[in-house]
Amino acid sequence: MLKILMTRFRQGCRTMAFPKRKPPVLPARYRGRPLVAGLEEIDLGKMTFVPDSGIRHSNDFRMATCRRQDLVLQGETYALARAVNRKIVKLFGRSLKLRQVSAGGCNACEADTNVLNTPVFDLSRFGIRFVASPRHADGVLVTGPVTRNMKEALLKTYEAVPDPKIVIAVGACAISGGIFSRSPEVSRGLDTIIPVDLYIPGCPPHPMTILDGFLRLLGRLKKE
Numbered sequence: 001m002l003k004i005l006m007t008r009f010r011q012g013c014r015t016m017a018f019p020k021r022k023p024p025v026l027p028a029r030y031r032g033r034p035l036v037a038g039l040e041e042i043d044l045g046k047m048t049f050v051p052d053s054g055i056r057h058s059n060d061f062r063m064a065t066c067r068r069q070d071l072v073l074q075g076e077t078y079a080l081a082r083a084v085n086r087k088i089v090k091l092f093g094r095s096l097k098l099r100q101v102s103a104g105g106c107n108a109c110e111a112d113t114n115v116l117n118t119p120v121f122d123l124s125r126f127g128i129r130f131v132a133s134p135r136h137a138d139g140v141l142v143t144g145p146v147t148r149n150m151k152e153a154l155l156k157t158y159e160a161v162p163d164p165k166i167v168i169a170v171g172a173c174a175i176s177g178g179i180f181s182r183s184p185e186v187s188r189g190l191d192t193i194i195p196v197d198l199y200i201p202g203c204p205p206h207p208m209t210i211l212d213g214f215l216r217l218l219g220r221l222k223k224e
Protein backbone atom coordinates (compact mmCIF):
# COMPACT_ATOMS: atom_id res chain seq x y z
CA MET A 1 0.00 0.00 0.00
CA LEU A 2 2.80 2.38 0.97
CA LYS A 3 4.51 1.61 -2.34
CA ILE A 4 1.34 2.50 -4.26
CA LEU A 5 0.94 5.75 -2.36
CA MET A 6 4.60 6.66 -2.97
CA THR A 7 4.21 5.96 -6.69
CA ARG A 8 1.10 8.14 -6.89
CA PHE A 9 2.91 10.90 -5.00
CA ARG A 10 5.88 10.72 -7.39
CA GLN A 11 3.56 10.81 -10.42
CA GLY A 12 1.76 13.91 -9.20
CA CYS A 13 -1.41 15.23 -10.82
CA ARG A 14 -1.89 13.72 -14.27
CA THR A 15 -4.94 15.78 -15.26
CA MET A 16 -4.25 18.23 -18.10
CA ALA A 17 -4.60 21.92 -17.32
CA PHE A 18 -6.66 22.55 -20.48
CA PRO A 19 -8.60 24.80 -20.91
CA LYS A 20 -7.00 27.03 -18.25
CA ARG A 21 -3.64 26.59 -19.91
CA LYS A 22 -2.66 25.85 -23.48
CA PRO A 23 -3.88 22.53 -24.94
CA PRO A 24 -1.41 19.64 -25.13
CA VAL A 25 0.79 19.41 -28.21
CA LEU A 26 -0.45 16.50 -30.27
CA PRO A 27 2.01 14.12 -31.95
CA ALA A 28 3.40 14.96 -35.39
CA ARG A 29 1.44 12.07 -36.93
CA TYR A 30 -1.88 13.48 -35.68
CA ARG A 31 -4.14 14.57 -38.55
CA GLY A 32 -6.26 17.53 -37.54
CA ARG A 33 -8.33 20.00 -39.49
CA PRO A 34 -7.31 19.77 -43.18
CA LEU A 35 -5.46 22.54 -44.94
CA VAL A 36 -7.80 23.35 -47.80
CA ALA A 37 -5.56 25.64 -49.86
CA GLY A 38 -5.73 24.46 -53.48
CA LEU A 39 -8.70 22.17 -52.86
CA GLU A 40 -12.28 22.89 -53.92
CA GLU A 41 -14.08 21.80 -50.77
CA ILE A 42 -13.90 19.13 -48.12
CA ASP A 43 -16.76 17.75 -46.08
CA LEU A 44 -15.37 16.98 -42.62
CA GLY A 45 -18.60 15.14 -41.83
CA LYS A 46 -17.62 12.44 -44.33
CA MET A 47 -13.85 12.42 -43.87
CA THR A 48 -12.03 9.44 -42.41
CA PHE A 49 -8.70 11.30 -41.98
CA VAL A 50 -6.78 8.35 -43.43
CA PRO A 51 -3.07 8.78 -44.19
CA ASP A 52 -1.84 9.06 -47.78
CA SER A 53 -5.13 10.58 -49.00
CA GLY A 54 -3.20 13.44 -50.61
CA ILE A 55 -4.78 15.93 -48.20
CA ARG A 56 -2.50 17.96 -45.93
CA HIS A 57 -3.57 18.31 -42.32
CA SER A 58 -2.88 20.83 -39.59
CA ASN A 59 -2.59 19.66 -36.00
CA ASP A 60 -5.62 21.76 -35.00
CA PHE A 61 -8.04 19.51 -33.14
CA ARG A 62 -10.83 22.14 -32.99
CA MET A 63 -13.41 20.92 -35.48
CA ALA A 64 -16.80 20.61 -33.77
CA THR A 65 -19.63 22.70 -35.24
CA CYS A 66 -23.27 23.36 -34.44
CA ARG A 67 -24.50 23.25 -38.04
CA ARG A 68 -23.98 20.43 -40.54
CA GLN A 69 -23.17 22.86 -43.37
CA ASP A 70 -20.30 24.36 -41.36
CA LEU A 71 -18.43 21.05 -41.68
CA VAL A 72 -18.00 21.71 -45.39
CA LEU A 73 -14.69 23.55 -45.68
CA GLN A 74 -14.30 25.93 -48.59
CA GLY A 75 -11.61 28.21 -47.23
CA GLU A 76 -9.56 28.82 -44.15
CA THR A 77 -12.48 30.26 -42.15
CA TYR A 78 -14.34 27.78 -40.02
CA ALA A 79 -17.44 28.29 -37.87
CA LEU A 80 -16.58 26.45 -34.67
CA ALA A 81 -19.34 25.33 -32.33
CA ARG A 82 -20.77 27.92 -29.99
CA ALA A 83 -23.20 27.91 -27.08
CA VAL A 84 -26.60 26.63 -28.24
CA ASN A 85 -28.62 29.30 -26.48
CA ARG A 86 -28.74 31.09 -23.15
CA LYS A 87 -31.42 28.79 -21.75
CA ILE A 88 -29.34 25.68 -22.47
CA VAL A 89 -26.20 27.29 -21.06
CA LYS A 90 -28.09 28.28 -17.90
CA LEU A 91 -29.54 24.79 -17.50
CA PHE A 92 -26.56 22.63 -18.46
CA GLY A 93 -23.51 24.91 -18.38
CA ARG A 94 -22.37 23.58 -15.00
CA SER A 95 -23.93 20.12 -15.09
CA LEU A 96 -24.60 18.02 -18.17
CA LYS A 97 -25.58 14.35 -18.04
CA LEU A 98 -25.39 12.38 -21.27
CA ARG A 99 -26.70 8.97 -22.31
CA GLN A 100 -24.44 7.41 -24.92
CA VAL A 101 -26.07 5.41 -27.72
CA SER A 102 -23.83 3.15 -29.76
CA ALA A 103 -25.80 2.86 -32.97
CA GLY A 104 -23.80 0.39 -35.03
CA GLY A 105 -20.28 1.81 -35.18
CA CYS A 106 -16.93 0.02 -34.98
CA ASN A 107 -16.35 0.96 -31.30
CA ALA A 108 -13.48 3.38 -31.93
CA CYS A 109 -15.68 6.46 -31.45
CA GLU A 110 -16.96 4.95 -28.21
CA ALA A 111 -13.37 4.26 -27.05
CA ASP A 112 -12.27 7.84 -27.72
CA THR A 113 -15.34 9.12 -25.87
CA ASN A 114 -14.73 6.77 -22.93
CA VAL A 115 -11.16 7.98 -22.58
CA LEU A 116 -12.51 11.36 -21.47
CA ASN A 117 -13.35 9.71 -18.15
CA THR A 118 -9.71 8.86 -17.42
CA PRO A 119 -7.66 11.01 -14.99
CA VAL A 120 -5.85 12.74 -17.89
CA PHE A 121 -9.03 14.37 -19.24
CA ASP A 122 -11.19 14.06 -16.10
CA LEU A 123 -14.43 15.04 -17.82
CA SER A 124 -16.37 15.21 -14.55
CA ARG A 125 -14.38 18.30 -13.45
CA PHE A 126 -16.54 20.19 -16.00
CA GLY A 127 -19.74 18.73 -14.57
CA ILE A 128 -20.18 16.47 -17.63
CA ARG A 129 -20.98 12.83 -16.92
CA PHE A 130 -22.37 9.79 -18.69
CA VAL A 131 -25.39 8.16 -17.08
CA ALA A 132 -27.06 4.79 -17.55
CA SER A 133 -30.67 5.87 -17.84
CA PRO A 134 -31.97 8.32 -20.46
CA ARG A 135 -34.48 9.50 -17.84
CA HIS A 136 -31.54 10.83 -15.80
CA ALA A 137 -29.91 12.44 -18.85
CA ASP A 138 -29.98 15.94 -20.35
CA GLY A 139 -29.09 14.69 -23.80
CA VAL A 140 -27.89 11.84 -25.98
CA LEU A 141 -24.48 11.31 -27.55
CA VAL A 142 -24.70 9.07 -30.59
CA THR A 143 -21.89 7.12 -32.26
CA GLY A 144 -22.19 4.85 -35.28
CA PRO A 145 -24.21 5.12 -38.50
CA VAL A 146 -27.62 4.32 -36.93
CA THR A 147 -28.26 0.92 -38.39
CA ARG A 148 -31.77 -0.24 -39.19
CA ASN A 149 -31.68 -2.45 -36.07
CA MET A 150 -30.65 0.41 -33.78
CA LYS A 151 -33.04 3.07 -35.08
CA GLU A 152 -35.97 2.16 -32.83
CA ALA A 153 -33.74 1.87 -29.74
CA LEU A 154 -32.26 5.28 -30.52
CA LEU A 155 -35.69 6.88 -30.92
CA LYS A 156 -36.94 5.34 -27.67
CA THR A 157 -33.84 6.62 -25.86
CA TYR A 158 -34.26 10.09 -27.36
CA GLU A 159 -37.93 10.22 -26.36
CA ALA A 160 -37.12 9.10 -22.80
CA VAL A 161 -34.79 12.08 -22.24
CA PRO A 162 -36.77 14.97 -20.71
CA ASP A 163 -37.01 18.27 -22.63
CA PRO A 164 -35.08 20.44 -23.26
CA LYS A 165 -32.40 18.05 -24.46
CA ILE A 166 -29.13 18.11 -26.34
CA VAL A 167 -28.15 15.78 -29.18
CA ILE A 168 -24.50 15.22 -30.08
CA ALA A 169 -23.29 13.31 -33.16
CA VAL A 170 -19.77 11.92 -32.68
CA GLY A 171 -17.83 10.65 -35.69
CA ALA A 172 -18.30 10.49 -39.45
CA CYS A 173 -20.70 7.55 -39.15
CA ALA A 174 -23.14 9.42 -36.91
CA ILE A 175 -22.84 12.58 -39.00
CA SER A 176 -23.20 11.12 -42.51
CA GLY A 177 -23.09 7.32 -42.42
CA GLY A 178 -19.30 7.51 -42.82
CA ILE A 179 -17.68 4.50 -44.42
CA PHE A 180 -21.02 2.67 -44.28
CA SER A 181 -22.96 5.40 -46.10
CA ARG A 182 -23.57 3.33 -49.23
CA SER A 183 -25.22 0.54 -47.30
CA PRO A 184 -29.03 0.42 -47.38
CA GLU A 185 -28.88 -0.76 -43.74
CA VAL A 186 -27.75 2.59 -42.28
CA SER A 187 -29.08 6.14 -42.09
CA ARG A 188 -27.62 9.03 -44.05
CA GLY A 189 -26.84 10.93 -40.87
CA LEU A 190 -28.29 11.30 -37.39
CA ASP A 191 -29.92 14.61 -38.31
CA THR A 192 -32.18 12.81 -40.80
CA ILE A 193 -33.72 11.10 -37.73
CA ILE A 194 -33.51 13.59 -34.82
CA PRO A 195 -32.31 17.22 -34.56
CA VAL A 196 -28.59 17.54 -33.79
CA ASP A 197 -27.03 20.34 -31.70
CA LEU A 198 -23.35 19.43 -32.01
CA TYR A 199 -21.39 17.70 -34.78
CA ILE A 200 -17.97 16.29 -33.85
CA PRO A 201 -16.14 15.06 -36.99
CA GLY A 202 -13.42 12.42 -37.17
CA CYS A 203 -13.07 8.70 -37.67
CA PRO A 204 -12.78 8.50 -34.75
CA PRO A 205 -12.53 12.06 -33.40
CA HIS A 206 -9.59 12.69 -31.09
CA PRO A 207 -10.71 13.00 -27.43
CA MET A 208 -9.48 16.62 -27.50
CA THR A 209 -11.87 17.33 -30.41
CA ILE A 210 -14.75 15.84 -28.42
CA LEU A 211 -13.85 17.74 -25.23
CA ASP A 212 -13.39 20.99 -27.14
CA GLY A 213 -16.83 20.53 -28.76
CA PHE A 214 -18.54 19.90 -25.40
CA LEU A 215 -16.99 22.98 -23.82
CA ARG A 216 -17.87 25.22 -26.76
CA LEU A 217 -21.47 24.00 -26.80
CA LEU A 218 -21.80 24.84 -23.11
CA GLY A 219 -20.26 28.29 -23.53
CA ARG A 220 -17.21 27.32 -21.45
CA LEU A 221 -14.78 27.90 -24.32
CA LYS A 222 -15.25 30.84 -26.62
CA LYS A 223 -11.85 31.52 -28.14
CA GLU A 224 -11.39 30.69 -31.81
Ligand code: SF4
Nearest residue numbers: 105106109171173203
Ligand atom coordinates in the same frame (compact mmCIF):
# COMPACT_ATOMS: atom_id res chain seq x y z
S1 SF4 B 1 -16.75 7.16 -37.47
FE1 SF4 B 1 -15.03 5.76 -37.89
S2 SF4 B 1 -14.27 5.26 -35.86
FE2 SF4 B 1 -16.34 6.10 -35.55
S3 SF4 B 1 -17.71 4.32 -35.58
FE3 SF4 B 1 -17.58 5.07 -37.68
S4 SF4 B 1 -15.94 3.84 -38.64
FE4 SF4 B 1 -15.73 3.65 -36.42
